[in-house]
Amino acid sequence: MTTASSAGAKSWMIGSLRNVAPLVTLIFLIAVFAFMSPSFATMSNFGNIMRQISITAIIASGLTFVILCAEIDLSIAAIANATGIALAFFTLQPDYVNIDNVPLWGGLAIVMALLTSFLLGVVNAIGVTRIGIPSFIMTLAMMQIGAGIGALLIRGQIAYAVPDLIKTLGSGQIMGVPWIVVIACLVLLISHLVLTYTRFGRYIYMVGGNREAAEYSGVDVKLVISAALVISAVCCGLAGMLGVAYFGSAQQNEFDDYLLDGIAAVVVGGTSLFGGRGGIPNTIIGLLVLGVLNNGLDHIDIDSFLKVLIRGLILLAALIINVYAQRLRAPD
Amino acid sequence: MIEPSDPPAAPAAGRPLLELEGIEKRFGGVLALAGVDFTLHEGEIHALVGENGAGKSTLMKIIAGVHTDYGGRMVLDGRQVRFRSARDALDRGIGMVHQELCTAPDLTVAENVFLGNQPTGRFGRIDWRRMNRESREQLARLGLDLDPRMRLGDLPIGLQQLVELARVLFSGARIVILDEPTSALSPPEIERLFAVLKRLKSEGRSFVFISHFLDDVLAIADSVTVFRNGELVETAAAASIDKTWIIERMIGRGHHELEETYTGSIRLPRAPSAPPVLQVEGLSVAGAFQDVSFSLAEGEILGIYGFMGCGQLELARTLFGKLRPDAGSIKVDGSARRFRNTADAAAAGIAFVPESRRSMLFGEQPVYRNMTIAILEKIDRLWLRPRREIEIAGRHVTDLGVRPADPLARLGALSGGNQQKVALGKWLTELPRVLVMSEPTRGMDVGAKEDVVRIVTGLREKGVAIIVVSTEPETVLSMATRVLVMRKGRMVHRFADEAIAKDDLLAAA
Ligand SMILES: Nc1ncnc2c1ncn2[C@@H]1O[C@H](COP(=O)(O)OP(=O)(O)OP(=O)(O)O)[C@@H](O)[C@H]1O
Numbered sequence: 001m002t003t004a005s006s007a008g009a010k011s012w013m014i015g016s017l018r019n020v021a022p023l024v025t026l027i028f029l030i031a032v033f034a035f036m037s038p039s040f041a042t043m044s045n046f047g048n049i050m051r052q053i054s055i056t057a058i059i060a061s062g063l064t065f066v067i068l069c070a071e072i073d074l075s076i077a078a079i080a081n082a083t084g085i086a087l088a089f090f091t092l093q094p095d096y097v098n099i100d101n102v103p104l105w106g107g108l109a110i111v112m113a114l115l116t117s118f119l120l121g122v123v124n125a126i127g128v129t130r131i132g133i134p135s136f137i138m139t140l141a142m143m144q145i146g147a148g149i150g151a152l153l154i155r156g157q158i159a160y161a162v163p164d165l166i167k168t169l170g171s172g173q174i175m176g177v178p179w180i181v182v183i184a185c186l187v188l189l190i191s192h193l194v195l196t197y198t199r200f201g202r203y204i205y206m207v208g209g210n211r212e213a214a215e216y217s218g219v220d221v222k223l224v225i226s227a228a229l230v231i232s233a234v235c236c237g238l239a240g241m242l243g244v245a246y247f248g249s250a251q252q253n254e255f256d257d258y259l260l261d262g263i264a265a266v267v268v269g270g271t272s273l274f275g276g277r278g279g280i281p282n283t284i285i286g287l288l289v290l291g292v293l294n295n296g297l298d299h300i301d302i303d304s305f306l307k308v309l310i311r312g313l314i315l316l317a318a319l320i321i322n323v324y325a326q327r328l329r330a331p332d
Numbered sequence: 333m334i335e336p337s338d339p340p341a342a343p344a345a346g347r348p349l350l351e352l353e354g355i356e357k358r359f360g361g362v363l364a365l366a367g368v369d370f371t372l373h374e375g376e377i378h379a380l381v382g383e384n385g386a387g388k389s390t391l392m393k394i395i396a397g398v399h400t401d402y403g404g405r406m407v408l409d410g411r412q413v414r415f416r417s418a419r420d421a422l423d424r425g426i427g428m429v430h431q432e433l434c435t436a437p438d439l440t441v442a443e444n445v446f447l448g449n450q451p452t453g454r455f456g457r458i459d460w461r462r463m464n465r466e467s468r469e470q471l472a473r474l475g476l477d478l479d480p481r482m483r484l485g486d487l488p489i490g491l492q493q494l495v496e497l498a499r500v501l502f503s504g505a506r507i508v509i510l511d512e513p514t515s516a517l518s519p520p521e522i523e524r525l526f527a528v529l530k531r532l533k534s535e536g537r538s539f540v541f542i543s544h545f546l547d548d549v550l551a552i553a554d555s556v557t558v559f560r561n562g563e564l565v566e567t568a569a570a571a572s573i574d575k576t577w578i579i580e581r582m583i584g585r586g587h588h589e590l591e592e593t594y595t596g597s598i599r600l601p602r603a604p605s606a607p608p609v610l611q612v613e614g615l616s617v618a619g620a621f622q623d624v625s626f627s628l629a630e631g632e633i634l635g636i637y638g639f640m641g642c643g644q645l646e647l648a649r650t651l652f653g654k655l656r657p658d659a660g661s662i663k664v665d666g667s668a669r670r671f672r673n674t675a676d677a678a679a680a681g682i683a684f685v686p687e688s689r690r691s692m693l694f695g696e697q698p699v700y701r702n703m704t705i706a707i708l709e710k711i712d713r714l715w716l717r718p719r720r721e722i723e724i725a726g727r728h729v730t731d732l733g734v735r736p737a738d739p740l741a742r743l744g745a746l747s748g749g750n751q752q753k754v755a756l757g758k759w760l761t762e763l764p765r766v767l768v769m770s771e772p773t774r775g776m777d778v779g780a781k782e783d784v785v786r787i788v789t790g791l792r793e794k795g796v797a798i799i800v801v802s803t804e805p806e807t808v809l810s811m812a813t814r815v816l817v818m819r820k821g822r823m824v825h826r827f828a829d830e831a832i833a834k835d836d837l838l839a840a841a
C-alpha cells in the first residue's frame with residue numbers, strides 16, 4: 001500500500017521536525033537580512049553577532065540543564081546581576097564610587113562572587129527539591145532576592161573596576177577573537193559533553209523524560225534537579241562577572257534583558273519545556289536565531305520603536321512553529 | 333443507536349456491524365498487520381488473543397481512529413468509513429479502553445468519567461453537580477464506591493483502570509473495544525465487570541475484548557479470534573473450543589498455559605535454612621497497611637497475594653524507599669535501614685519493578701537506555717559507554733524474547749507485553765540482593781509468562797531474594813516458595829511448606 005509504506009518516512013520527518021524547524025527559521029532570517037541590508041552578511045558583522053550572544057550563551061547553557069529536567073529557572077538574570085555586583089563589591093573602586101565595599105585580592109573577589117552565585121543556586125535547589133516549592137515560584141522569589149542583594153551592595157551607584165583577569169576575559173581579545181566568545185564556546189562545549197556523554201547527563205534526560213520512572217530506577221531525582229539548578233546559577237554567575245567587564249560597569253537591572261533572551265534561546269532552539277528532549281545543539285541554534293534577529297534588525301532601516309514589536313512578533317512566530325513541531329509526534 | 337426494544341442478538345448471529353477487509357499497517361519497516369479480514373457482529377463479545385506483538389492493539393487502534401494511516405477497507409453498517417481521529421470514531425459510536433491507562437491523573441474522578449464529554453448547563457457552564465452525581469452512579473454499577481471529587485492520580489492503578497472503563501462503557505458507544513481491561517483487576521472486580529458487559533451486550537452493544545487470560549476469554553466471549561504475526565489465524569465460536577485449541581494456534585503445540593499447572597494444588601518447598609536477607613518487622617504506613625512482618629532468605633520467593641487495594645502496592649513501594657513507614661523496621665543483611673529515597677534503597681541492593689509500565693519506562697528513549705538506567709552507576713563511572721550498554725541490552729533483549737530484538741528501537745514502538753519484558757530486564761545485569769516485583773507478568777502472553785517464571789526461578793537459584801506481589805493467583809503460585817495473603821492492609825494468612833491451590837488463596841484473601 002502506498003499510504004502504509006510512506007508512513008516510515010513521514011514519521012521520521014515529523015520526529016526530526018523539532019530540530020529542523022529552528023534551523024529553517026535561522027536560515028530564513030539570515031537570508032532575509034542579507035537581502036535587505038548589504039552590511040549584514042559580512043565577516044565583521046558575524047564577529048559582532050558572536051560577541052553579542054556570548055553572555056546569553058553562557059546563561060542558556062546552564063538553563064538548558066534545568067529545562068531538560070522539566071523545571072524552569074526565572075532567576076537567571078537576577079543571579080547574573082547579583083554576582084556581577086558582588087564582584088565589583090569585592091574589588092577596590094575609584095574614590096568617586098561611593099559604596100562601603102570590601103576590596104579583596106582579585107582572585108579572592110572572583111571566588112567570593114562565584115560563591116555568591118553557587119549559594120543562590122543552592123537556595124533554589126533546597127526550595128525546589130527539599131521544601132517542594134514549584135521551580136517557577138521558587139525562582140521567581142529568587143529573582144527578587146537576587147535583585148535585592150544587588151541593590152543592597154551597590155546602593156544605586158555604578159561601579160567600574162573589576163579584577164584584571166575578569167577584565168581581560170570580558171573585554172580582551174586573543175588572536176583577534178574576543179575572550180568572551182572563546183569562553184562562551186567552551187561553556188557550550190563542556191555542557192554538551194556533560195549532557196551527552198556522562199552518566200549525570202543521562203540522568204538529566206531521564207528525569208525530564210519520566211520523573212517517576214527515573215525514581216523507580218533508583219535515580220536520586222532530587223539530587224539531579226538540585227545539581228541542574230546549581231549549574232544554572234553558577235553559569236549565570238560566570239556570565240554576570242564577564243558581563244560586568246564586557247559592559248564596563250556594574251549596576252542594578254543591568255541584566256534584565258537576559259531573562260527573556262536566555263529562556264527564548266533554549267526554547268526557540270527546540271528543547272521541550274516538558275523536559276527530556278533537546279540539548280545544547282538546539283540551544284546553539286536558538287542563540288543564533290536570537291542573535292541574528294537582534295543584530296539584523298539594527299541593520300535594516302525601520303523605525304527603532306517598531307523594532308521591539310517586530311522582534312517580539314518574530315520570536316512568537318518561531319515559538320509557534322516550535323510548539324507545532326513538538327506536538328506533531330510520530331503516532332504511537 | 334440500537335433501540336432498547338430490539339431483541340437481544342444471539343451470539344455471533346447478529347448482523348455484521350463492522351467489517352474489515354485486507355487491513356495492512358506498517359510502522360517503518362515493521363509489518364504490524366498483513367492483510368487482516370475481521371468481522372464484528374451486533375451484540376457479540378468478540379475476544380482477540382495472540383502473542384505479544386501479534387498486532388491486536390494495532391488493529392483495534394485502527395478501528396478506533398487512532399491510527400489513520402493504513403491500507404484496506406473498513407465498513408460500518410454497510411457503508412465504507414475512514415476515521416480521521418479517535419474523536420471521529422467516537423462520534424460514530426466506537427469507544428476504546430487502551431492497554432495503557434489513558435486517564436488524566438490530575439483531574440478528579442468525575443472529570444475522568446466524563447473526559448471530553450462534560451455535561452454543560454447554560455452558556456456552556458460545566459454542570460458539576462450533575463457530573464458528580466452521574467459519575468457516582470456509573471461507578472456504582474461497576475461496584476465502586478468512590479468520591480467523584482477525588483484526584484484520580486491518588487487512586488491505585490486498578491481503580492484508575494475501572495474509572496477509565498466506566499468512561500467508555502457508559503459513553504453510549506455501541507462498539508466498545510477493551511484492550512486488556514482486567515490486567516490490574518482482582519477476581520471480584522473482574523466478575524462485576526463481566527456482569528456489566530453481559531448486561532450491556534443484551535442491550536445490543538458489541539464488544540471486542542483483548543486478553544491474555546484465556547479462562548476469562550472463554551468465560552465471557554461469544555467468539556474468539558487468534559492472531560499471530562500480524563495475521564488472523566482463525567475465528568471460532570467460544571463454545572466450541574478450549575484453551576489447548578487457542579494456545580496451539582497462538583504459539584504452536586507443546587505449550588501449556590501456566591494456570592493449567594496450578595489447577596491442582598502445588599506443594600510449597602520447605603523454607604531454606606540460609607540467613608535472612610530481608611527482615612521486615614511491624615511495618616506500617618497509615619491508611620495503607622499495618623503491622624506487616626516477614627523475613628526473606630537468599631533463594632526464596634515470597635508471594636504476596638491479595639485483592640486490589642489491600643495495601644500490597646504500598647508495601648512494595650515502602651520496601652523500595654518510595655514511601656516512608658510510620659512504624660516498623662526494615663533490615664537488609666541484618667542491619668537496620670532507613671531509606672530516605674529510592675536511590676538509598678537501590679544502593680542497599682533492593683530493586684523494584686512497579687505494576688504500571690508508565691511509571692517504569694521512558695517511551696521516547698531507545699530500549700537500551702531503558703534497560704541500563706538502573707545499573708548505570710555500576711557499569712559506568714563518569715563517562716557513558718553506549719556501546720557497552722547496547723551490548724548488555726542486546727543480550728537481555730534476546731534472553732527475554734523481546735520483539736523486535738533491537739536494543740536501539742524506540743521503547744514506545746514496542747507492544748505492551750514487550751515493554752513489560754524491558755521493564756523486567758532492567759535489573760538483570762547487576763543482580764540485586766532483593767528483587768521486589770509488582771505484577772511482573774501483567775500483559776504478557778502465555779509463552780512470555782513461562783519465560784518470566786524461568787527467569788525469576790533462575791535469579792532465585794543465583795541467590796536473589798525475591799518478592800512477587802500480585803492480584804493474580806496464578807502468578808503467585810507459579811513462582812512463590814512461600815505465600816503471604818493480605819486483606820485490607822493486614823497480613824491475614826501465611827502458606828509455607830504445605831500444598832496450596834488457587835482456591836485456598838482466594839478463600840484466604
Ligand atoms: N507506534 C509504533 N511504532 C512502531 N512500531 C509499532 C508501534 N506500535 C506497534 N508497533 C509494532 O507493531 C507490532 C504489533 O504491536 P501491537 O501493539 O499491535 O501488539 P499486541 O498484539 O497488542 O501485543 P501485546 O499483547 O504485547 O499488547 C509490534 O511488532 C510492535 O512493535
Ligand SMILES: [Mg+2]
Pocket residue numbers: 388389390431511747748749
Ligand atoms: Mg497490545
